[in-house]
Amino acid sequence: MTATENTEVSELTDQVEQNEEVVDEGDVAADYLEELLDIADLDGDIDIEIRGGRTYISIVAEEATTDLNSLVGKDGEVLDALQELTRLAVLNATGERSRLVLDIAGYRSNRAEELQQLAAEAIAEARKSGQPVHLEPMSAYERKLVHDVIADAGLHSESEGESTRRHIVVSTLDN
Numbered sequence: 001m002t003a004t005e006n007t008e009v010s011e012l013t014d015q016v017e018q019n020e021e022v023v024d025e026g027d028v029a030a031d032y033l034e035e036l037l038d039i040a041d042l043d044g045d046i047d048i049e050i051r052g053g054r055t056y057i058s059i060v061a062e063e064a065t066t067d068l069n070s071l072v073g074k075d076g077e078v079l080d081a082l083q084e085l086t087r088l089a090v091l092n093a094t095g096e097r098s099r100l101v102l103d104i105a106g107y108r109s110n111r112a113e114e115l116q117q118l119a120a121e122a123i124a125e126a127r128k129s130g131q132p133v134h135l136e137p138m139s140a141y142e143r144k145l146v147h148d149v150i151a152d153a154g155l156h157s158e159s160e161g162e163s164t165r166r167h168i169v170v171s172t173l174d175n
Contacts, residue, residue: 032089055100068105119149122170132171
């Protein structure tokens with residue numbers, strides 16, 4: 001076996017171990033969320049998906065009569081809090097920090113579509129006016145999604161502000 005082949009085996013082993021950690025993280029998170037749903041007397045199905053080494057957990061209503069919006073809250077504030085609590089439960093069980101993403105009743109996926117549209121509008125405005133465009137304040141996760149769309153369009157973006165006022169400024173590369 002050559003040194004190159006040995007490195008490839010080592011990388012493959014690392015990837016397998018990393019995927020096992022992600023699966024364990026997903027299982028711990030799913031157990032935690034199932035208990036939460038039981039306590040809240042809500043019915044929901046929990047789906048676990050691994051994308052790019054990151055765990056995505058979705059809770060969807062089992063029946064049309066089940067309303068999970070109380071777990072989302074205004075502007076996703078309750079959802080963000082539940083995501084952090086779930087990450088803490090994973091940390092407590094595994095000793096490893098988690099970057100899992102929690103979505104309830106499709107809120108995050110719907111919001112991602114809204115953010116893509118918002119980014120497209122900001123891109124068009126920045127190109128047309130040549131001036132920086134300031135977006136509404138948003139969470140770190142939402143800012144990441146918008147930064148990616150803007151970068152893909154070949155424009156520049158940066159975050160400004162503090163805490164709940166942190167927002168993105170979009171500009172052309174000429175600015």
